[in-house]
Amino acid sequence: MNILEIKDLVKDFGGLRAVDSLSLSIEEGEILGLIGPNGAGKSTAFNCIAGVYPPTGGEIYFAGEKINRSKPWNLCKKGLARTFQIVKPFSSKSVLYNVMVGSFATTDKTSVAEEKALKVLKLLQFEDKKDERAGNLTIAERKRLEIARALATEPKLLLFDEVMAGLRPAEVDEMVQIIQNLRHQGITIFVIEHIMRAIMALSDRIVVIHFGSKIAEGSPQEVASDENVIKAYLGDEYVVS
Numbered sequence: 001m002n003i004l005e006i007k008d009l010v011k012d013f014g015g016l017r018a019v020d021s022l023s024l025s026i027e028e029g030e031i032l033g034l035i036g037p038n039g040a041g042k043s044t045a046f047n048c049i050a051g052v053y054p055p056t057g058g059e060i061y062f063a064g065e066k067i068n069r070s071k072p073w074n075l076c077k078k079g080l081a082r083t084f085q086i087v088k089p090f091s092s093k094s095v096l097y098n099v100m101v102g103s104f105a106t107t108d109k110t111s112v113a114e115e116k117a118l119k120v121l122k123l124l125q126f127e128d129k130k131d132e133r134a135g136n137l138t139i140a141e142r143k144r145l146e147i148a149r150a151l152a153t154e155p156k157l158l159l160f161d162e163v164m165a166g167l168r169p170a171e172v173d174e175m176v177q178i179i180q181n182l183r184h185q186g187i188t189i190f191v192i193e194h195i196m197r198a199i200m201a202l203s204d205r206i207v208v209i210h211f212g213s214k215i216a217e218g219s220p221q222e223v224a225s226d227e228n229v230i231k232a233y234l235g236d237e238y239v240v241s
């Protein structure tokens with residue numbers, strides 16, 4: 001079953017068409033990668049899916065239900081969560097507090113929210129930081145907190161917007177491992193990433209967009225050897241081994 005289906009999605013900002021007739025679908029349990037040059041419309045597409053921006057046109061279905069114009073909070077309760085490219089935790093609050101903000105999507109009880117948050121922190125091997133102020137975290141730790149917060153909402157589909165940007169190679173490898181573990185827990189993942197090594201290792205399929213439109217779709221090997229993708233994004237020096 002397709003957990004997410006987008007048909008002819010369009011998003012205009014004034015005269016600028018940021019997403020242009022984009023159609024794609026994600027099967028339950030899949031990891032789908034979304035790549036493309038800076039400004040291609042990747043984050044905008046995520047923002048439309050997650051209810052941050054109302055689409056200008058097209059249709060978005062989540063688990064078979066049309067969700068155009070649904071609000072982020074309602075989508076979150078239905079099981080669609082996202083991380084933001086710019087990570088903004090409550091800096092003066094603890095890691096645990098920040099993750100509990102996510103847990104409150106599915107419970108009103110503080111004790112239950114805390115229990116769920118602790119479970120997520122354990123899963124991400126992040127429990128030792130639970131009392132740390134979020135403002136004191138390193139970039140890698142903030143990214144992990146952002147994932148924890150999204151995960152605490154108990155999503156069926158998780159949208160990751162560049163959770164690996166700014167990480168060192170060893171931290172990237174760790175993040176790839178974390179995301180693979182999440183998939184094994186039954187969570188479907190839609191991931192935007194510029195780090196090719198990571199997106200190639202993670203994705204079952206990759207969709208490539210350029211100026212808001214899809215220019216290629218297929219296995220990591222297929223898109224990496226696609227001439228249009230090399231021209232628009234990867235550059236001539238990118239060679240598939």
Ligand SMILES: Nc1ncnc2c1ncn2[C@@H]1O[C@H](COP(=O)(O)OP(=O)(O)OP(=O)(O)O)[C@@H](O)[C@H]1O
Nearest residue numbers: 013016018036037038039040041042043044045085
């Ligand atoms: N809120 C907004 N108002 C006006 N224009 C916007 C807005 N958000 C994005 N844009 C424009 O829409 C286009 C797509 O931007 P978007 O952030 O979706 O690209 P992206 O593929 O995520 O790029 P990057 O890889 O740099 O994160 C860009 O030209 C951008 O300037």
Ligand SMILES: [Mg+2]
Nearest residue numbers: 042043044085
């Ligand atoms: Mg972006």
